[in-house]
Amino acid sequence: MKIRIPATSANLGPGFDSIGLALSRYLTIEVLKPADEWYIEHNLPYVPDDKYNLLIKTALKIKPDLQPHHLKMESDIPLARGLGSSSSVIVAGIELANQLGNLQLSQAEKLQLATEIEGHPDNVAPAIYGNLVVASYVNKRVSAIVSDFPECAFLAFIPKYELRTSDSRGVLPNQLSHKKAVAASAVSNVLVAALLKGDLTTAGQAMESDIFHEPFRQRLVKEFYAIKKIGHEYGAYATYLSGAGPTIMVLAPQDKIDSLQEAISQLGFDGELAPLTVDTVGIYVE
Ligand code: HSE
Numbered sequence: 001m002k003i004r005i006p007a008t009s010a011n012l013g014p015g016f017d018s019i020g021l022a023l024s025r026y027l028t029i030e031v032l033k034p035a036d037e038w039y040i041e042h043n044l045p046y047v048p049d050d051k052y053n054l055l056i057k058t059a060l061k062i063k064p065d066l067q068p069h070h071l072k073m074e075s076d077i078p079l080a081r082g083l084g085s086s087s088s089v090i091v092a093g094i095e096l097a098n099q100l101g102n103l104q105l106s107q108a109e110k111l112q113l114a115t116e117i118e119g120h121p122d123n124v125a126p127a128i129y130g131n132l133v134v135a136s137y138v139n140k141r142v143s144a145i146v147s148d149f150p151e152c153a154f155l156a157f158i159p160k161y162e163l164r165t166s167d168s169r170g171v172l173p174n175q176l177s178h179k180k181a182v183a184a185s186a187v188s189n190v191l192v193a194a195l196l197k198g199d200l201t202t203a204g205q206a207m208e209s210d211i212f213h214e215p216f217r218q219r220l221v222k223e224f225y226a227i228k229k230i231g232h233e234y235g236a237y238a239t240y241l242s243g244a245g246p247t248i249m250v251l252a253p254q255d256k257i258d259s260l261q262e263a264i265s266q267l268g269f270d271g272e273l274a275p276l277t278v279d280t281v282g283i284y285v286e
Contacts, residue, residue: 006279008084013207058093080162082243087123130282168244184211204237
């Protein structure tokens with residue numbers, strides 16, 4: 001059996017902790033055979049290969065008496081870059097427990113469990129459902145709406161360096177004034193309405209008008225401003241910080257992508273420039 005989970009890009013500007021999108025990079029877990037002890041084969045430095053691995057810890061949290069297995073994990077989702085690598089592992093762990101324990105969990109139950117573990121639904125929800133997900137987690141209850149994403153191309157600049165979510169959350173203020181909170185949620189409301197209508201021009205403006213987190217985090221990602229400027233010059237819809245960063249996501253019409261890619265690579269920043277597409281599947285088991 002193989003379990004495949006997509007990468008995710010959270011926030012999309014003002015959808016902080018609430019909006020996310022599944023993208024075409026993947027974590028794959030292969031269940032090889034039953035064993036006496038849990039063992040997970042992978043090639044990541046400093047990541048445990050026994051029951052202390054996050055994948056296995058998550059599966060055992062869901063069903064503590066699961067039969068140990070020999071597993072293999074492969075992923076092209078870079079770690080600590082704002083592309084949902086740890087959420088993909090949490091969702092894979094839940095699906096592993098679901099399959100090996102024959103739990104028959106619904107997608108909504110998986111989302112509730114994954115959100116309780118992760119603390120917010122914006123990465124785990126699209127990792128489960130694919131596509132665009134708008135979700136809330138209030139009073140321990142998750143609500144989520146899944147939708148197609150309007151037709152467009154994505155270009156991710158993935159810096160060489162890592163940015164821990166805890167560090168990136170550490171620069172956020174404890175409070176916003178009522179006036180600012182009203183403005184911030186109004187921008188987010190427009191983003192959602194525009195995405196659901198397929199109006200990427202208006203959605204892009206809302207993405208670039210975030211008040212919740214980007215103004216505080218931009219200084220942590222030194223490439224952000226220059227790439228956003230290129231986005232404006234070359235006809236992108238929007239440039240935003242993917243999740244907690246440091247990946248910078250550019251959304252653009254397909255026919256602008258080649259010139260954007262060329263112009264951004266001319267900046268000479270150290271990192272990978274990756275064209276991505278929306279994953280419409282979410283959790284996939286074969
Ligand atoms: N919404 C989260 C953040 C995503 O921006 O901190 C990363 O966990």
